[in-house]
Amino acid sequence: MSASKLSRREPVLGEASPSVPESVWCSHDRIVEEFSMNQPIPPYLFAFAVGDIDGRDIGPRTRVYAEGGAEVLEAAAREFAGVEEMVMVGESLFGPYEWERFDLLVLPPSFPYGGMENPRMVFLTPTVIKGDATGAQVVAHELAHSWTGNLITNKTNEDFWLNEGFTTYAERRIVEVVQGKERADLNIGIGWRGLHDEMIRFKDKMEFTKLKTKQEGVDPDDVYSQVPYEKGFQFLWRIERQIGRPAFDEFLKKYIATFKFQSIDTDTFLEFLKANIPGIENQINLHLWVNGTGIPPDAMEPVSAIYTEIVSLAREFISGKVPTEEEVSHWHGQEWELYLENLPNSVEASQVTALDSRYRLSESQDFEVKVAFLQLAISSGCKEYFAEVERTLKQVGRMKYLRPLYTTLVQGNAKEEERLLAKRIYEEARDFYHPIARGVVESIFSTRL
C-alpha cells in the first residue's frame, strides 16, 4: 500500500487527545495511524512493508522504494524507467488502471518470489534488477495483475489459473507492444518449455496438470507450478486464434469491466465465454482444456526465429559445438536461459567448463542465467562449481532458484557427496530463507532422500 495517496491521519505523540476519534488512539508508547483505500481487495493482497525504506519518483504515478540507500534506488530507477509507458499500454489493452498509484518496492534478496502484485505497490525481488531493463518483464507481469487477478480474483485456489493464466496472457500482450513481437514470442517459447517440464514433474500426479484442479487436503505450495500460468495462457491464446485478436480484445475488455472487484470461479468464466462468443464450445473442446490432464493437442508451440535458432544451437552442443560470439552477440539473459535449459540434462564435464570459460556464465549478474548454468554444472558432475552453488544458495532466497538447485543436488542420480553438500548448505542458510521457501526446500529433501 502506498502512503502517498492514502488518506492519512498524522500520528499524535504523547498525551491522548480528546479530539482523536475512537478508532485512533495514542499513548506514551504507541502510535496509531489510520489508512484507508477505496478499492476492495481480497486479504491475500494485503501486505506490510517495514524497514528503513527510501523512495524516488520515476513517473507520474510511480515511485520506487528500497532499502540500501541511493545506489540501490538509482539502479532500480534505471531498470524501471519504462514503467509509465507499460501502464499506458495496459490501459489501452485492458481498460482504465483502477488503482491510482503503481509503486514498486524492491525487497531484500530473501524474498521468495519474483514479485507479488500487492495493489498500488508491487513487491519485487532485487534479482530483477539486471542492468539491462529485462527485469521490466516481471514488472509487466505484476502490472498485468492490476486487471487480471487483483481486479478479478479467483474464488478458490482450484481456479488459480483465472489469476495467473490471464495475467501471463496480459503480460505478453504488454511485452509485445513495449519490447516487440519477437521478444513476446520468445517468452511464449520459454513458457512452452516450462509447461512440458511440469508434465514430467507431475507424471504421477496428473490432477495437477489440469487447469481446474481438486485441491482438498493439498498444500497449495506443494503443487505450485507453471501449469496455471502456461496452460492458462495457452487456453486463452487458443481462443484468440479461434475468434481473431480484435474480437478477443473486445471480449477481454468486457470480461474485465463485468467482473471487476469480484472473485469468480471457472464455471462463471465459461458461462460468460459461451454467452459472449456463441458457439465457441463447438469450436474448442472447453471441457478438455479445463478438466483434462496434460497438454491439449490444439495447444501451440510458438513460431519464433530466435526460439528456433536457440533450440537448434542447443541440440548441436551435444556434438561438441559451442555457439560462436557472433551467434550470441544479441543474446540477453532470456536467450541464455532458453539455451541452457534446452541442453541435455547431463553432458561431458569438459564441455560445461569449455562453455563457461568462453562466456563466464557462472559469473553472470543475471541469476536466471547463473542458476540455469549451475544446474547443468551439478548434473554434469563439475565439482569446481560447488563453491559458486553454495554462494548462490546463501545469497538469494527466491524459490525459482532454490527449487532447481536443491532438486539437482539431491535428485535420484545425485551422488552422496552432493546430497550432503545440499544438507549442509541448507542448515547454514535456513534462517535466511522465508518460511515458505524453507517448506519447499524441506519437501525436496523429504521426497528425494
Ligand SMILES: [Zn+2]
Ligand atoms: Zn502472477
